Amino acid sequence: AQRVTQPEKLLSVFKGAPVELKCNYSYSGSPELFWYVQYSRQRLQLLLRHISRESIKGFTADLNKGETSFHLKKPFAQEEDSAMYYCALSGAGTASKLTFGTGTRLQVTL
Amino acid sequence: EPEVTQTPSHQVTQMGQEVILRCVPISNHLYFYWYRQILGQKVEFLVSFYNNEISEKSEIFDDQFSVERPDGSNFTLKIRSTKLEDSAMYFCASRRTSAYEQYFGPGTRLTVT
Structure with a gap:
C-alpha cells in the first residue's frame, strides 16, 4: 500500500x-514524488517533481530514501507563497x- | 498553455438523482483520472482510464460510478444515484504517456441535498 503523511495541518x-x-x-x-x-x-x-531536481519559485525538495521523506523547503518565505501544499506519490504501474x-x-505573515 | 477544463463548476442535485460531471483533458494526454475531495479531507483517487478502458479503480468507485470517453475530447464521470456522502469536490486530471506528472482541472463542486 502507498501512503503519504504530512504531519502539519498549518504552518x-x-x-x-x-x-x-x-x-x-x-x-x-x-x-515518483510530487508537490502540488x-x-x-x-x-x-x-x-515540483523529485525526478527533475529543479527549483520552482524558490522551492526545492530532496528525496531521502533512507528517511522516506520528501520535505519542501524555501529559504525566504514570501506573502504570495501562502497556499495549501500537497505532497503526492505515484507508484509503479502504467496508470x-x-x-x-x-x-x-502555509500562512506567510508580515 | 493548455489546461484541463471541467464543467459545471458547481452542481446541486437531489439525493437519488443521476449526475454527469464533464472534463476536457489536455489534448495530447492519454491517461485520464478522477479524484474527489470531501470537505476537510484529503484528495482521494477514484479511477484511472487509458485506451478506452478503466486501468484502476478505488474502493470508492462502486457500481454507482461510471466513466466514459464519449468522443475524442470529453471524459465524463457519472454517478447513477447520488447519496448525501457523494457531496465533494471532483477533480479531473490527465497526463502524457511519457511522464508521471498529472495536470488537474479546476474541479466541480457537487452538492447532494
Whole structure:
C-alpha cells in the first residue's frame, strides 16, 4: 500500500523566514514524488517533481530514501507563497494513480 | 498553455438523482483520472482510464460510478444515484504517456441535498 503523511495541518511563518513543509511516504518500490500547490480558489498546480531536481519559485525538495521523506523547503518565505501544499506519490504501474497527503496550509505573515 | 477544463463548476442535485460531471483533458494526454475531495479531507483517487478502458479503480468507485470517453475530447464521470456522502469536490486530471506528472482541472463542486 502507498501512503503519504504530512504531519502539519498549518504552518505559519513570517515573511523572509525559512520554510520547511514535511512529507513522509510509505511505498515498497521506487516512488515518483510530487508537490502540488493550491492557491485560494484555484486548481491544484504541480510545483515540483523529485525526478527533475529543479527549483520552482524558490522551492526545492530532496528525496531521502533512507528517511522516506520528501520535505519542501524555501529559504525566504514570501506573502504570495501562502497556499495549501500537497505532497503526492505515484507508484509503479502504467496508470500511476496519485496518493495525496492531507495537505499543509502555509500562512506567510508580515 | 493548455489546461484541463471541467464543467459545471458547481452542481446541486437531489439525493437519488443521476449526475454527469464533464472534463476536457489536455489534448495530447492519454491517461485520464478522477479524484474527489470531501470537505476537510484529503484528495482521494477514484479511477484511472487509458485506451478506452478503466486501468484502476478505488474502493470508492462502486457500481454507482461510471466513466466514459464519449468522443475524442470529453471524459465524463457519472454517478447513477447520488447519496448525501457523494457531496465533494471532483477533480479531473490527465497526463502524457511519457511522464508521471498529472495536470488537474479546476474541479466541480457537487452538492447532494
